Amino acid sequence: MITYEWRGRFDNGEVNVLHAEGFEHRVLDDDWWGQVNRHSLGWVCARQEGALVGFVNVAWDGAVHAFVLDTLVAGPVRRQGVGRELVARATEGARAAGCEWLHVDFDEHLRSFYFDSCGFRPTDAGLIAL
Template identity: 45%
Template sequence: MTIEIRTDPFPPNDQLNALWAAAWGEHTPRDFSGILPRSLAHVGAYDDGHLIGFVNVAWDGGIHAFILDTCVHPAKRRMGIATRLVKAAETLARERGALWLHVDFEAHLAAFHRNCGFRKTEAGLMKLR
């Protein structure tokens, strides 16, 4: 198995929605055509041409970038794919001018993000819906 990491692949909605449904279970299909072009970067992982992992890098238009929606298909987890996606996103964010890379995550993912180089900070979150 050779996993290919692609920069800014712009996968079709059906591929992204299928990946998200597999990775997160409950998922309402979304239209990504208005999201991805505004991102600083996005990275896809492909196995034999099939999208098996993805991460989006949103940004504020300045020095702050944000890792969003890192996911890997459940059948392909624990192979280092998510780490490769985050590292590629880090490199792209740096190359494209960001000085800070932020990420929010659930507590069970703390060790993963720490191993990717993130440090713990205080942050706030407000649910809007």
């Protein structure tokens, strides 16, 4: 059974491992706990038997816009609805905080996930690579 918690406790190491797996890079030593507590509206942790198997960060502008970042699901539980539930819980958290918009950007291969599974709709947007 997988449980989900808005603003759940986590260890930096477990998010770093999950992030490395999800974005295919070496494990870093980032301070996720400090980062989300300073800059985020909230986050959702998914756990199975105590192990972190999913995570999503919800950044915001301090007013009505929230942003889904770093949707991560461990390999063994992918394609079981964990990502969809993480985003659903993030949506609920942003709505409860009074946000009016929830934004996401993503690579092309995730289009079906965000549009078909999570209910986002396409919009015009711009991006400058820095």
